[in-house]
Structure formats: structure tokens, C-alpha cells
Amino acid sequence: MRAAVLEEHGEPLSVQEVEYPEPTADQVVVETEACGICRSDWHAWRGDWEWMGISPSPGQILGHEPTGVVADVGADVETLSEGDRVTVPFHLGDGTCPYCQNGHSNVCETSMPLGFIGAAPGAFAEAFPVREADFNVTKLPDGVNFAEMAALGCRFMTAYHGLTDRAGLRPGDTVAIHGCGGVGLSAVHIADALGAVPIAVDVQEAKLDRARELGAAATINGAEVDDVPGEVYAANDGNGADVAIDALGIEETCQNSVRSLDRTGTHVQIGLSEGDTGGNLSVPVDQMTLQEIDFHGSYGMPLVRYDELFTLIERGTLQPEKIIGERLSLEDAPETLASMDDYETIGIPVITEF
Known part of the structure; x- marks a missing residue:
């Protein structure tokens, strides 16, 4: 074969x-x-x-x-x-x-x-x-x-597991999705289909265009702004997101994801790191502690x-x-x-x- x-x-x-x-x-x-x-x-x-x-x-x-x-x-x-x-x-x-x-x-x-x-x-x-x-x-x-x-x-099932099981997504929640590759776009579609409000972040307009087609309520080009978390807040009427996803696995997207959350928000790490990191990314632990932010991993789906x-x-809710x-x-x-x-x-x- x-x-x-x-x-x-x-x-x-x-x-x-x-x-x-x-x-x-x-x-x-x-x-x-x-x-x-x-x-x-x-x-x-x-x-x-x-x-x-x-x-x-x-x-x-x-x-x-x-x-x-x-x-x-x-x-x-x-x-x-x-x-x-x-x-x-x-x-x-x-x-x-x-x-x-x-x-x-x-x-x-x-x-x-x-x-x-x-x-x-x-x-x-x-x-x-x-x-x-x-x-x-x-x-x-x-x-x-x-x-x-x-x-x-x-990618799709990991995004679904991350949003529904790990983050406990609810209708009306705002979800900031950092990285619009396959898993990030899957998260945009799933969040929209389940009644949440996705905000998509990437550095390529073509991927942001696709995110809008899949239901993103707002998009942010990270290559064109100095403060991605601040832009998430601005897109959400001055509030942080309820849920944020790092769908890429680099230090910048991980930190931006955590910093884009409101108090008691939930970060979901889906993107795995590249080889030169040794699997270690720094995170803003003081903010996570003072604002009681939860940090979850999502790997596949049971x-x-x-x-x-x-x-x-089969119902057409997810496509x-x-x-x-x-x-x-x-x-x-x-x-x-x-x-x-x-x-x-x-x-x-x-x-x-x-």
C-alpha cells in the first residue's frame, strides 16, 4: 500500500x-x-x-x-x-x-x-x-x-472538549480565541453555535475573514495593535472575556489569553509548545491569583x-x-x-x- x-x-x-x-x-x-x-x-x-x-x-x-x-x-x-x-x-x-x-x-x-x-x-x-x-x-x-x-x-473535538467540559461554556459567555488555525477556527464555530460570543485574534487577515464567516462577533489583528488584551476588552464593552483559549502554544498567545480574561475567567490551553521551549511557557501568575483565574488544559476528547x-x-448545530x-x-x-x-x-x- x-x-x-x-x-x-x-x-x-x-x-x-x-x-x-x-x-x-x-x-x-x-x-x-x-x-x-x-x-x-x-x-x-x-x-x-x-x-x-x-x-x-x-x-x-x-x-x-x-x-x-x-x-x-x-x-x-x-x-x-x-x-x-x-x-x-x-x-x-x-x-x-x-x-x-x-x-x-x-x-x-x-x-x-x-x-x-x-x-x-x-x-x-x-x-x-x-x-x-x-x-x-x-x-x-x-x-x-x-x-x-x-x-x-x-482539533475540532479538542476545542469542543475544552469549551464545554474544561471551561463549562454557557450561552452568552464571551470567548477570546487567540490563534485562528484549525483548532482556533473550530473554537470560533463551536462557541457561536452554542450561543456564546467569540472574539477571534490572529495576525493574518485571511484567517480573520474565515473566523468572521464562522461566527466571530469581533476580530483583532494582533500584528496591527500594541495591546491585544486591551483590544479584547474594547471589543467586549470594556469587560474581559469569560473564557479565553490559546490555540497556538507560544508565550505571546498564552499570556495574551490569560490577560484578556475578566475576574474569575477561565483560560484553556490547547496549543502545544514548540521544541525550543522544552514545554515551558511563562504565565502572569499574580494576575491569575488576584483575579482567581482558572487555567485548564484540553487534550482530545474522552x-x-x-x-x-x-x-x-446530525441536528446541524455543529458543522x-x-x-x-x-x-x-x-x-x-x-x-x-x-x-x-x-x-x-x-x-x-x-x-x-x-
Whole structure:
């Protein structure tokens, strides 16, 4: 089968023939119908996350936002059959640890990040295996198509989990979203659809234009103002935001996010840092203490929350397809990934041809 393979960090992926996967007893093999290209793939491709123990070796197949059709079923798998339309979380859990058992599979003790380590080859390929398939693989409702499910795969669901579960978003809340890549635009759409008031911040007008199309009540070009938090206050009648998201993961956006909050506000960290930070960003702790600001992380979404998300999509309340940027072929993956050096992608690029 064909796959886009990492040969060296920072060098173009190589589209080549590799062996078709054979499932072990607990696995299924999924033939890929669509897979998003995410900034997390870019981080892995650059070799950013050695401090986390996630630095893919040569030969790794990236790709962690997949959806497809079950093609082969391991001997011990009980709930899945060939031909099932399915999706897979990027954080593959074991199904047995206390976190998996208590509804927090996204932070499983032995999580295997799909497409980032050799034991979990990714979905920039015609097919990929999935461990503990009875636990990790979810069947798609008829009303959810492959491309929009790939758009859900990491960024959309992380934004949804961050807003609804971590921040406790309520209708009428003001949400300042710092960074309008795929996850930031997903947050804009979700906040608007759930009755909140999104304020979008970025340094590229094209991305702010897209944010306005997705429901942003106000936009701020961070390259054109000296005081981003002050502009958030100005856009919100002199008040800080109730919720703020750092959707990029650099010190400037993290600090701007916290400083744009009103008293008792909630910051949600979604963007992960680049390699030279070692995973450390400074935050204004005095402000957080004196104003009782909450700081939360959001990483993927627990499997038990999928049904709620599917219901909102089937009703038309949420429309992840709106976040899709380009639809690509597998051959486009190397160039598209490299273009993220300059933040050139708008929305979520999705591979739909393998």
C-alpha cells in the first residue's frame, strides 16, 4: 500500500510503498477514507517534542485524524465487522486503566498517540491498524460523512472538549480565541453555535475573514495593535472575556489569553509548545491569583463524549465541514505539511484521495 513516510525531521515526507498491516488479535485494520493534516503532525515532523518522549523515528507514518472502513478484524475483536464505517481517537487508550474506566480515556495511563510512535502507525496511508479496537474504534452515524469526521479528529473535538467540559461554556459567555488555525477556527464555530460570543485574534487577515464567516462577533489583528488584551476588552464593552483559549502554544498567545480574561475567567490551553521551549511557557501568575483565574488544559476528547458531539452534528448545530480548508491527495501531504512553517494553511486540510 502507499503511505507518506517520515525519513528525516524537517525533510519532505516520502510517498512510497509499504507493507499492508496485519491485525493482531485485539486490532482491526481500517482502510483510510479521509485524514486531516494537523499542526501536531507538523510538530512531530519537525521533531519538536523530544521532551515528551514523542519524536518519531525514520520510517514513521504520521496522520492522527482518520476515518475509514474496517477492512480486517483480529480474532478477539467482538464489536466490529468488515465494512463498518468508523473513526478512531488520536489518543489510543488501553481501556483498562482507571482513567479509561472513569470516562477520561483521552489521558489514558498507557496512551499510544496515533501516528507519533512506531507501535501506532498513522493514517497518512491507505490503511492503518488500531489497538484495543473494541475500546477505541467508534462507528459513525449515517449522518456523518468521512471528510467532516476527519475534520473532527483532533482539533475540532479538542476545542469542543475544552469549551464545554474544561471551561463549562454557557450561552452568552464571551470567548477570546487567540490563534485562528484549525483548532482556533473550530473554537470560533463551536462557541457561536452554542450561543456564546467569540472574539477571534490572529495576525493574518485571511484567517480573520474565515473566523468572521464562522461566527466571530469581533476580530483583532494582533500584528496591527500594541495591546491585544486591551483590544479584547474594547471589543467586549470594556469587560474581559469569560473564557479565553490559546490555540497556538507560544508565550505571546498564552499570556495574551490569560490577560484578556475578566475576574474569575477561565483560560484553556490547547496549543502545544514548540521544541525550543522544552514545554515551558511563562504565565502572569499574580494576575491569575488576584483575579482567581482558572487555567485548564484540553487534550482530545474522552470517548464517552462522542455521542453528544455526533448528535449536535446530525441536528446541524455543529458543522465541522465548514472548517475544512483544502481537500487533498496523499501526494499533497509533504508540501502541505511543510507549508505550516509559515502558517499558510487556512482551516483544516483533509486528505480524501489515497
